[in-house]
Amino acid sequence: MPWSMPAFLPEGDQPVFLRLADAIIHDIRRGRLVAGERLPSSRVLAGELGVHRNTVLASLAELTSQGWIASQPARGMFVASALPAAAPPRRLVRRADLSSGKAQRRGERRAGGARGGRELADDENDHDDATRRTSAGFALPPALFRDEPRDASARRGMLHMDSATPDPRLFPVELLARAWRRTLLRNGRQLLTYDSPQGHPALLRALAAMLRQTRGMACGDDELLTTRGSQMAIDLVARTLLAPGDAVAVEALGYRPAWSALAWAGAELLPVHVDRHGLDVAALGRLAEQRRLRAVYLTPHHHYPTTVTLSPARRMQLMALAQRHRLLVIEDDYDSELHFEGRPVAPLASADPLRHVIYIGTLSKILAPGLRLGFLSASPDVIAQLSQARFVMDRQGDWPMEAAVAELIEEGELQRHVRRMRRECLDRRDALADELHGKLDSSLRFEPPRGGMALWAEVDPELDATAWCEAALAAGLALARPSQWAFSAPPPNALRLAYSELRRPELRRAVEILEKTRGAAKRKKPVGKKRGGR
């Protein structure tokens, strides 16, 4: 349904019906009216313009005869879907332009050149009065990021093993919709207006209890802040607590969007070696002796992407290092709830009397990334400062949703859902492992992960994991490219296979695609000695 549309009748000597037709052509040419868009009725237009309806009808007849608009019986008048040639095509800016020469030149010109008005004339010649340029009239700085935000449309209809996220088919829509509605009907006054950027008190209370009870953390309500998923938590910490030039250690194999946030704050990132026990803390110690480190960012519980758990000895060494060098430790614990076997390892934040750790968690992995609910825990002074910064960033969280989720936790519904997700993930992990052992045992080497949503598999050196990914992608299986995990070194020859979104028959099909496309991954010349199967 269209909005009411104010129309403007330009001054001029021509008859009114021609001036109206010209105004509409002008709006079509500059893009205000787009192909296929419905026009207001002649009655509405006449009323808005204060002219006789016959005048409007004469205009519309003129426009129809010129081909700008067309009528659809019983529906009204529409802007023509095929427009007359006089309409200049809109120039499209391709994404590639942004990071390459064009933006660069703009940046240089901004830094050095004059900004006189005459410069404009030769900057872009393709506009006239009736068109708008598709690029900015002010200097655009060079693009900062090489992240590729996901284009989900490309993934439609494919099997998804590229993203360790919950199966949306398991999402409790009814439960959450009910809680959302109920909490708004009850507390709308409080939930719909501006309030504290720290988060809804009921959710802070519920999450603090969860951290105390399940993770051994001594967390009070004033030691917690809600965020839009873990990404905002990382960005907020980086922006608020890092200064340009600060040296920050990161896992050499790790999570790129976190690196982008740290780098955006001006940090210098220093990669530290990762092995089969997680971050190489001895290497971190040597680095801290050479360089004055401000912080370290890591994923100790299920290392991203390899899924291994940082060993207890390394944890103690890391905390000793943090104390010796007064480090800020950013602990990204993105899927703590999904641990299958044995006791979950307590986070670094649970044994941190001197408060070096900022602990980051999220509900993305147990409910859905689409909800954008994350949180961080730190000492009260840090929380107070981050809350003020968060106010400037996006003012506050999604209070209606925060209140609804708090209610689900109080009622034990989220706990039940977590148990169900854990069971499902474990089943799917086992199903995937079975399929891989059956079909690809000679090409992949892996340990079934002890928790989480993905399986890390090293690829036979005779095969090229990146080529395998590309071939699988072409065959309908979405896989993460190994290059995205490597900070600088060549990508690991490994696949990270997320099993959480797929049911057993889907996992079977996915492994069949992997089997079928293995041939495309064969290296012409092997790079190393062939390793045996497990």
Place this chain on the structure above:
Amino acid sequence: MPWSMPAFLPEGDQPVFLRLADAIIHDIRRGRLVAGERLPSSRVLAGELGVHRNTVLASLAELTSQGWIASQPARGMFVASALPAAAPPRRLVRRADLSSGKAQRRGERRAGGARGGRELADDENDHDDATRRTSAGFALPPALFRDEPRDASARRGMLHMDSATPDPRLFPVELLARAWRRTLLRNGRQLLTYDSPQGHPALLRALAAMLRQTRGMACGDDELLTTRGSQMAIDLVARTLLAPGDAVAVEALGYRPAWSALAWAGAELLPVHVDRHGLDVAALGRLAEQRRLRAVYLTPHHHYPTTVTLSPARRMQLMALAQRHRLLVIEDDYDSELHFEGRPVAPLASADPLRHVIYIGTLSKILAPGLRLGFLSASPDVIAQLSQARFVMDRQGDWPMEAAVAELIEEGELQRHVRRMRRECLDRRDALADELHGKLDSSLRFEPPRGGMALWAEVDPELDATAWCEAALAAGLALARPSQWAFSAPPPNALRLAYSELRRPELRRAVEILEKTRGAAKRKKPVGKKRGGR
């Protein structure tokens, strides 16, 4: 309902029941178990620890006799609400510490001092093995902001004239709850996972059509980005497009949270005079001749806080200035939909062929701030760059809510709601104006605003608007303090009275409070000649 609670039994020579008691005391003292918290049942504890239930019962008896825990008949064991004196009280950090000496000293120490391990010992003496410090173990930079995020709890039970936000009682809970549920059931797969940071395509399409139809903007789907309210839009633009040291002109009387975002990006803010026609564009022109300006931030439609509309002549001059100096124009059009009389003035962005304008809008003023739905429109190259930045900031928007709102626009429900809100606001404006004329005609001078949710009233010079605010606040009427609008000069002697949240009887009571507290605002010595009433 508690989560399952992993318990750890420390090694030692003592009997198991004493070691368990010690572990629980330890958890209480360090804050992992808090006063009043329920303990797992003895059966569950025994199972988790692998000991006999009698051993657990002996522990609990010991703890009860020491006063650490207490049983509640038929409910179980709880951590005692009054704890034995041996538990050290947790030291609280007051907010004031952040911006004052303490954080400052930390900042200095960080810049200059050694960070050796020994420094820790004398830093804080109040921790032992069983307590955590309440302040960070790493250096905390000085606090950046003087914004006071709202503490809504202080406003409970008061009449609200401090915030121009919609009456939550008019919020269409059922409509939105239904749309949310329906869209998730239909498209959960698409909505609950990661997707484009630019926003949900259906909402982009719907908003672009709205901007074309109601604001005369030639806006394509690739010229739009959704944000978390207008605050994130301003912050995203500042962070991505400004460089430290960039000079940015702002209204000398204006919106402080926007200034905070611009300053956070390192911009130097230069206030420009505002008069009864809005921003003084001639003064901006003089500034632009003296200083190399990068951008100007303004609220041209209903100037914040004075509600006046920037005149057409000034608009044309402003756009000419933007072209001459290649300025980035940040147009914050926060309540365009709520214009009562005459044609709404088309935004600057509707006559911007050379693309200087970044246009910012929000649904906070027609639905609710609590939904955090805003958007910005700019040329496609700017949108592409901001989308990449937004991916790093919080990854993506709230797709389920975006899809639900898009559906409401497609069905015309939002349009109907806007018309209703406009009618309500107009009624409330008139009611407030009537009451003010009746009771405070000699003390206030105002024009009823032509749109928006608040009325700007200049206060008789014999009265002090700030003192009036404080007195009203104490009497149960929440008013915005004049100091928050002034960039640097002394605060204007005026009140901004938001009428949108109050019904007629509430408006009457609010004006009665204003009348009753007027005496407290009397200046001892008048600062200027008394102006007559209107």
